[in-house]
Amino acid sequence: MTTSNKPLQTGRQPVLTDEEIRDQVREVLYKNMINGRKAGYDYHYTKPSPGTYPFQFFWDTCFHVFTLTALGEADMARKHIQSLFAMQRQDGFVGHMSYWERLWPGRFTDLLQLQPRDVLRLNKPHMSALVQPPLAAQAVLRIYRQSQDIAFVWQMLPKLKAYYKWLAVNRDFEQEGLLSIISPFESGMDWKASYDPVVGYNSGKAGPLLFWKVLQVDAYNFLKRYDLQAIYKGNRFIVKDAAFNTIYAQNLEVMAALCRLAGDSEEPYFRQQAVKTAQAVFNYMYDADDAAFYDLAGHDFQKLRIRTATIFFPVVLKSVPDDVCRQVMERHLLGKDGFHVPYPVPSLAVDEHAFDPDSSLYIWRGPTWVVFNWFMQQFLLKKGYHQEAQALLQSVKELVTQSGFREYYNPFTGAGYGARDFTWSGLVVDMLNRQQEPEEDIS
Template identity: 70%
Template sequence: MQPNEDKTSVDPTEDEVLPDEEIKQLVREVLYKNMISGRKGGFSYHYTKPSPGTYPFQYFWDTCFHVFTLTALGEVDMAKKHLRSLFAMQRPDGFVGHMNYWERLWPGRTSDILQLRPKDALHMYKPHMSALVQPPIAAQAVERIYRADQDISFLQELLPKLKKYYHWLAQNRDFEGQGLLSIITPFESGMDWKASYDPVLGYDKGKAGPLLFWKVLQVDRHNFFHNYNLPRIYKSNKFIVKDAAFNTLYAQNLEVLEQLCHIAGDEDGAEFAAQAEKTGKSIVKYMYDEQDQAFYDLYGHRYQKLKIATATVLFPVVLKTTPDEVCRKVLKKHLLQKDGFQVPYPIPSLSVNEPAFDPDESIYIWRGPTWVVFNWFMQGFLLQKGYVQEARHLLLTVKRLITKGGCREYYNPFTGQGHGAHNFTWSGLVVDMMKRQREKEEEGSQKNSE
């Protein structure tokens, strides 16, 4: 498969979208409207709420997304404040929770309370972290800041924290020593109600309903009453899942961490490079399904494939350890041809062919609607591999969505109607997409003129 072959949908035209400068201004306004800073419990904090009311805390991978958006807007110093805040409460062993509770200390939902260690739940009057993790993209966030201003002092400040964090993940979540990290609840993947988890939860009703909510809640209840003791939780095997996206981001960030070590003159870089290669090879070995040409999440101690076509079946194509032939097969089937992911507003979070597919607004998210983050993630890979027009199509899709509905949490993949939280910051990743696309096309123009 060569770039630009088998293109099955028509690119939206530029006159269907807001001008780039208007989109950038809209994103800037949303970020600053949701931004909060202060000092409490001996800590200084500065972060952006993903949305004003729905998501009021500092979330791990959301903060990293904010870094990508802020640096694309030229707000590098602000991005640094966000990352310092994210790591402010890092434990001595390296752990960083997926939520930092700063200004609003009491969790808003029962499920949030169950995501704390019991002793933290008893002391919620002071800043604290959740007991869970989220996709580990912090190294890429630090690398993006360094690339923006070459501030070696900031890199040297954050590098020890990053090293401790990724060491914690390897030591505490790679239960079998194969380089693959396990999550212990759906909330750790960042894709809370992802349909591929249904078989693990014992849910076979297709579209989500109240029963699914209670089954997920039981997982968090189980972890809470096990005091988040990871060996005990692993042994119980209630929810031990190796998510394809989570592990892809882990491998990517280990590669980036090796580069950051090299820049800083740190000798530990080779260790992270070796770990990245081990993880990447295990992803291909255990997650790839040749017949379906897809990468699936895995469940349990025996690595059972969860054969449900979520959008993350694409993710591992970005890794250099994934063979080129496998990349071409996966891209051709799931992104460049007409299958369950070809909709007017790609990339849907779940194949339209799956029984659980639901494109409309629901509390059970990630089961059909389009999220900007998938387009952002795949656009970077497509640009890297020379699929410039396909990458541009994903960008223009996002611009059309924002033009139609503003910065929303997610969108209907058929109509483009915005759903979920309003003034949602993830949509701001469009400015990073715009910047990457412009730089790649300018690079191509320059090469053509030489």
Template identity: 75%
Template sequence: MLSDEEIRAGVREVLYKNMISGRKAGFNYHYTKPSPGTYPFQYFWDTCFHVFTLTALGEVDMAKKHLHSLFEMQRPDGFVGHMSYWKRLWPAPFTDLLQLRPRDVLQLYKPHMSALIQPPVAAQAVLRIYQHSQDFSFVKQLLPKLRKYYKWLAQNRDFEGEGLLSIITPFESGMDWKASYDPLLKYSKGKAGPLLFWKVLQVDAHNFLKGYNLPRIYKSNKFVVKDAAFNTIYAQNLEAMAALCRIAGEGDGGHFMELAKQTERSILRYMYEEEDAAFYDLYGPHFKKLRVRTGTIFFPVVLKSVPDEVCRRVLERHLLQKDGFHVPFPVPSLAVDEPAFNPNGSLYIWRGPTWVVFNWFLQGYLLEKGYQQEAQELLNSVKRLISKSGFREYYDPFTGEGHGAEEFTWSGLVVDMINRQRNGFENG
């Protein structure tokens, strides 16, 4: 297995190889491509992951440039799209055209953003930079942009006023072909195939034809989902916003903390299924559970307001006792006994393979709660995957074989895991 220093050197090399900067039409951009050929644009939550990786490598100034670039094209109302197109005249796949506002299709010769959102990790990314730099001026620069962004989310995606944000296409969750969406898409064939592609494409076409008018999209209720992972991240970042407001000496931190508490209460009330000891995604205005055991059934355990008893039940049943998630290389993105499970490389991702981000997300919580050995096991699994198959988009949970994009930056989160594990033992 590669040493920690060999892994750190490899992560640094991949990040710098994929990094790009420049100026276009009055905008300055500086970002890292998740993968040179497969994912060449600036993506919202990928950029935030790059911040966690860069700060773990000590590259704080580089991390700052990434976040400035992410908010460079922010709309006056606060919106930031899930993809920023800086250099290319046309988006690569034709399907990306459906993810633009109709008016923006005519502006493709300029830098532009998609009409979609992604998990809102930006406040945590800014807070991480402050924790590593104590750069008060950076917080003061970014906080007005963050405040507008999270205000836009609350006003435009919390349709029912319960503190839960809705996504309007599978592509907004960041987990594009997630199997929990299949029942809503009326896809019952289990393993993914071309029919699923067209069903998802119809959702984007529907949104495009609605002009991305959110009230109209909500009323039509074709795809309105409250994703467990998305909303867990939202709650975490509302708390991060409260912390940033306190750091900046600005008085609205209490507002963001109240929003966070509301979101956390709703996650526990609506998403948790006691019988299954799992947190499920919801759909529609009546919050119906999508009872498919994806890897995100764990996510809300990281929230401080979720009772310890609930957290223990979820972890012991699914992670520690391996109910449905018992594989040599955890954590699979879907329980192995779900009909849609497919551990192999495929166009239809997030339906079985292991992604480093799941291990990264859970490791922090396990360390915080004293599960040192379990956290170490998640880290060791990632190190074995990278040693065996390199920095890949995802991995076969049984063999460790790498699939998907190559030189993929998300796997670089391993350096943050290494740092956290070391600090966790020192502080334990």
């Protein structure tokens, strides 16, 4: 795939130097870092932001690993992952939030994301009943690549194997290779517009009614006591998210690589699972007419034809044909089909009915998040789109220069919104490293 002659456009303004950015990211991470011991557990993690998100979140911790290792902090990253898996259940499950220092959930609605029995034991460390995108294998591999600490791989591999097998057994309801989420909060993109039809919201821009529609999903799961088979049978919110499953497929492949490194006999199992999932993503999610990968809803895998920024995530999978990758990228990310803004990548196409670029309780419905640029940069570099990858990096550098490390940004003005000192935006240091030296292939 050759470099496009249609580079992504960003604003043009002086930016912080790379070293200034690194220094500021390090400062934000250490400001948000917390460690201690509670009820026999040692914990060490970074809060995504000081006040808004005080807990240890699953995929946030993995993002922190990428950022810490980009700063040369492999030992600190190792402690983060060990903390993330400290309360892992015997069956392999790890919740999307771990409550350590502050044991009471931050919002009343978070109570609905706990097992009912855990509501009665909030005086002890506990986890939520939900999951998040399974980036953990990639995080462990990143730590190994920087530290060459094979003992750490040996320590974590049994935990990782149990975790990914739990996902395969409990969330691949149809055994097709695709995982289902049971709440909008499990994708990490809480109010994602493609979920609107599933929760019965058809009013476009978000409002209080959407809040209650989503709250009803978590209330339903809570009343079902998070019995996954009962929840699946009820079909209230069963969604196969394109980004979630892309990340799952990537991490299954990484699991095979970790098994190979550790001399573990289950390498073939994870490699087969990775192929199965990647093929299912292509078979079920891809729409040739729209050149897009859509989220799926319900038992019948109904395509949710709303153009969020995850419609092009699966192009990173090796099994997706080059001509399909080219069509998706040229039409959407590199073209002018709803994602062509001064500060890419918007979380929703600008011509979608629900698009809202401004600050709101209902996030992921228009503003730009650094994680999209970070995720797509890997693909652009591997496929020869060096100019476009540089443009995504330049956009992030301009955003943090202008507005600081914020939760999300206006895709037209670059104004920063949401939480301050938000660690996700620190992924810019990993982007800086990748632009200079792309990551090696794991296969």
